[in-house]
Amino acid sequence: MIRRAAAAMVRLVAKIFFRRIELAGVERVPQSAPVIFAVNHPNALIDPLFLLGFAPRPVSFLAKAPLFRLPLIGWLARALDAIPVYRRQDNVSTAGNRETFARARDVLQRGGVIAIFPEGTTHSDPRLRELKTGAARIALGASIRVNIVPTGLYYTAKQTFRSSALVYFGTPIAVEPEPVDENGEPRQESVERLTSAIERALADVTLQADSHAALELIADAERIFTAGEDVALARELELRKQFVAGYTYLREHDPGRLTVLESKIRQVDVESGFSPTRRAEARRHISSTLLLAPLGIIGAIIHWPIYRLIGLLAMHLSSNEDEMVATIKAISGMVLYPLMWIALAVIAGFYRFEWGLIVLIVVPLLGYIALITTETFDAIAARVRKPDLLAQQQEIREEILSVAKSMSSLSPGAPSGA
Numbered sequence: 001m002i003r004r005a006a007a008a009m010v011r012l013v014a015k016i017f018f019r020r021i022e023l024a025g026v027e028r029v030p031q032s033a034p035v036i037f038a039v040n041h042p043n044a045l046i047d048p049l050f051l052l053g054f055a056p057r058p059v060s061f062l063a064k065a066p067l068f069r070l071p072l073i074g075w076l077a078r079a080l081d082a083i084p085v086y087r088r089q090d091n092v093s094t095a096g097n098r099e100t101f102a103r104a105r106d107v108l109q110r111g112g113v114i115a116i117f118p119e120g121t122t123h124s125d126p127r128l129r130e131l132k133t134g135a136a137r138i139a140l141g142a143s144i145r146v147n148i149v150p151t152g153l154y155y156t157a158k159q160t161f162r163s164s165a166l167v168y169f170g171t172p173i174a175v176e177p178e179p180v181d182e183n184g185e186p187r188q189e190s191v192e193r194l195t196s197a198i199e200r201a202l203a204d205v206t207l208q209a210d211s212h213a214a215l216e217l218i219a220d221a222e223r224i225f226t227a228g229e230d231v232a233l234a235r236e237l238e239l240r241k242q243f244v245a246g247y248t249y250l251r252e253h254d255p256g257r258l259t260v261l262e263s264k265i266r267q268v269d270v271e272s273g274f275s276p277t278r279r280a281e282a283r284r285h286i287s288s289t290l291l292l293a294p295l296g297i298i299g300a301i302i303h304w305p306i307y308r309l310i311g312l313l314a315m316h317l318s319s320n321e322d323e324m325v326a327t328i329k330a331i332s333g334m335v336l337y338p339l340m341w342i343a344l345a346v347i348a349g350f351y352r353f354e355w356g357l358i359v360l361i362v363v364p365l366l367g368y369i370a371l372i373t374t375e376t377f378d379a380i381a382a383r384v385r386k387p388d389l390l391a392q393q394q395e396i397r398e399e400i401l402s403v404a405k406s407m408s409s410l411s412p413g414a415p416s417g418a
Helices: 002-017 046-054 065-069 071-079 094-109 134-140 188-204 212-225 233-253 255-267 276-317 322-351 353-384 390-408
Strands: 020-024 035-039 060-064 083-085 113-116 146-155 164-169 173-175
Touching: 002 046, 002 071, 002 322, 020 233, 035 046, 035 134, 035 188, 046 060, 046 146, 046 164, 046 322, 060 065, 060 094, 065 071, 065 083, 083 094, 094 113, 094 134, 113 134, 134 146, 134 188, 146 188, 146 233, 164 233, 173 188, 212 233, 212 255, 212 390, 233 255, 233 390, 255 390, 276 322, 276 353, 322 353
Parallel strands: 020 164, 035 113, 035 146, 060 083, 060 113
Antiparallel strands: 146 164, 146 173
């Protein structure tokens, strides 16, 4: 019951925080066999919450032990059958990890699902960090056949309210059980071999480059390539991976051409490119948006103080850790907005009870109207006030396609991406 309620709440909050959420590869996840989700970890507590809300099967998480000491989060972790992991960097004894592995294997032996973040910590690096061996050790020592599903979490702008997110399930790795020693540990060679396989599989469902600057350039190139159209996030991820490969190829084989392409991309403000499809979409929405505008303005005025407060909290509490910003914003929003609605309802209820009920219904609705009207007007304003640069976009698209053709002629041993 708690799991279903928590998953429903997570889905609601996620759909408010993110403008678009997509799942890809769900059909690859075995529906009855034991499964380990091996997941990248770019966005702190948002990452496990995504799996809790959107994974096709109930999940037990392996989470760092200090989380279990936090008042609300610790209670929720225990209610969701999360399993503590003891790490040296948390200043705790790692002796408890024998019990951790035993509990994880027990879940698998009952046909259940666990999720583990093999990088060991959340981060904002442009590449995966070196994987820990826990996933491989649990799978090999489970005494039954286990499927490891590489799971990529991809955020278009992980700190930004109303950005987009993708959960990408890759091809499962079937792991046969192996004999273990007296401590319940499989052979070291098998662990290292399986960890390497997990790393390769996880790389296939995540975006990696050699620097943040490269990722930013590639993001601009992909938006230009799609000419501002909304494409499936899985397709966007694949495009960006192709551009990483093209970037790597040009840097190694034709740096002069890469310099020219970088200059062109940076000169084009991709947000000013307003394609015909986007114009038609704006025309369809503008009339309804104008009708809702007065209500949207009222909703924005009511909710603006809390919105600003959440932004300030995220800035001061994140300690300059980018991966914590979205987590703080989401948790703050879950707490502060309902408290504001209740406070306003109580104040109105002092005058008439019915007014309190009306406020409790109407104010959240006004907040939602403010959200959709603000987004629509922002999108229209960003494009109307700037000239159309589709011709320049098309030129860059052709250059990118030309790079792709160059890469297709590479020999198998030549570099092909990050």
